[in-house]
Amino acid sequence: MKELIRELVETYGPSGHEDIVREVIKGKIEDKVDKIRTDSLGNLIALKKGKDSSKKVMLAAHMDEIGLIATHIDDNGFVRFSNVGGISPHMLLGTRVLFNGETVGVIDKEGKLDDISKLKHEKLYADIGATSKEEAEAKVKVGDTASYYRQMDDLGDRIVSKAIDDRIGCVVLLETLNRLKNKPTYDTYFVFTVQEEVGLRGAQTSSFGVNPDLGIAVDVTLTGDMPEAQRMEVGLGKGPAIKIKDNSVLVHPQVKNLMIDIAEENNIPYQLEVLVAGGTDAGAIHLTREGIRSGALSIPCRYVHSPSEMVDINDIDNGIELLTNLLESNYTGLFE
Template sequence: MKELIKELVEAYGPSGHEDRIREIIKAKIEDKVDELRTDSLGNLIALKKGKDSSKRVMLAAHMDEIGLIATHIDDDGFIRFSNVGGLSPYMLLGARVLFNGETIGVIDKEGKLDDISKLKHEKLYADIGATNKEEAAAKVKVGDTASYYRQMDDLGDKLVSKAMDDRIGCVVLLETLNRLESIPTYDTYFVFTVQEEVGLRGAKTSSFGINPDLGIAVDVTLTGDMPEARRMEVGLGKGPAIKIKDSSVLVHPQVKNLMIDIAEENNIPYQLEVLVSGGTDAGAIHLTREGIPSGALSIPCRYVHSPSEMVDINDVDNSIKLLTQLLESSYTGLFE
């Protein structure tokens, strides 16, 4: 599983440019599902038919990562940019980024800055080693995007990389599909969504098309287990977090209780998550059409939206166990 994680997190794929991620995932699942298609927005939708086709379950994990977009190239070949998603300017000083998955750039700031709190994206630039505008424009054009340029490091149980948000959720969906020992109870859609980081856009369109009876997003969540961290119950290595609330959704009580029951019945460690700010694809799914009972299973992650996001492999494994057991269980009471 670590090799799968490494392959996905190191691949290039800012919001709107998820093509490479989609092709990697598609190649791994096309012989394991009953239907596979890419919709107009770029979501990859895989159907695993269940014993009972009267109900539809949707599992969603987003393929995109935060990034940059080039807005201007000056006469000396330095590239100005804006953010794509929630990328803080403080995380970028001295960072290396990759434009279009191939051109490396180094980020620095203009002049002297006495107050770091005043640092803005418009005060930063990317240096791709060009000596003039023409040389730079031959490699990077206005509108081209970039992501962090980092490899995954294996620290034992802890793994560190860019784009754990939310390639680790994609891994959970892939491995859940691999580990199913029987046909799911209900038709199950494994959806790898696009453009989550810029407004849950892929989840909006895919859930409208699927019209599921139950939706579960799989994404990362913040933790409260670092020095002087925000007070929060979630920590690494204590199991997947079953969401109660974030800024985009109040989880349907029956969905939350279903996941708790599955975890307890199968001795799977879990945590309860109340996220003060931030959201997941569940925020879009639950507002689809006339409303979809929705929830979220979260992988605890330190340093979210940094180039060094950290997860615990045991939390990933237990997330897969919980989802696998859920799909193989009968939970008709949820649909009454």
């Protein structure tokens, strides 16, 4: 599973440019599902038929990662940029980024800044090694995007990389599909969404098309287990987190209780998550059409939206086990 994680997290794919990631995922699942398609926005939607086709379940994980977009190239070849998703200017100083998956740039700031808290994106620039505007434009053009340029590092039980948010959710979906021993109870749609980092856009269109009876987003969540971290019950290595609330959704109590019951019945460690800021694809799914019973399963992650996000392999494995058991269980009472 670590090699699968490495392949996905090191693949280039900021919001709106998920094509390469999508092709990698498609190649891994097309012979394991009954139908597969890509919708107009770019979401990859794969159907695994269940024993009962009267209900539809949608599992969603987003393929995109946060990034930058070039807005101006000056006469000396320096690239100005804006953010694509929630990327802090303070996180970028001295960081290497990759434009279009091939051109390396180094981020620095203009002049001297006495108060680092006032740092804004417009005071930053990317140095791609060019000496003129013409040389720079041969490599990067206005509108081109960039992602963090980092490889995955294996620390044993812990993994560090860029783009764990949310390629790790994609891994959970892929491995859940691999571990199914039987047909799922209901028709299950494994949906790999686009543009989550800029407003849950892929989840909005794909859930409208699928129109599921149950939707579960798989994403990362913050933790409270670092020195002087914000107080939060979630920590690495204590199991996947079953969401109760975030800024985008109040999880349907039946869905929350279903996941808790599945975890306890199968002796799977879990945590309960109340996230005071941020959201997931569940926020878009639950508002689709006349409303969808929705929830979220979260993989605890330190240093979210940084070049070095950290997760615990045991939380990932237990998240896969929870979803696999859920899909194969009898939960008809959810729809009564």
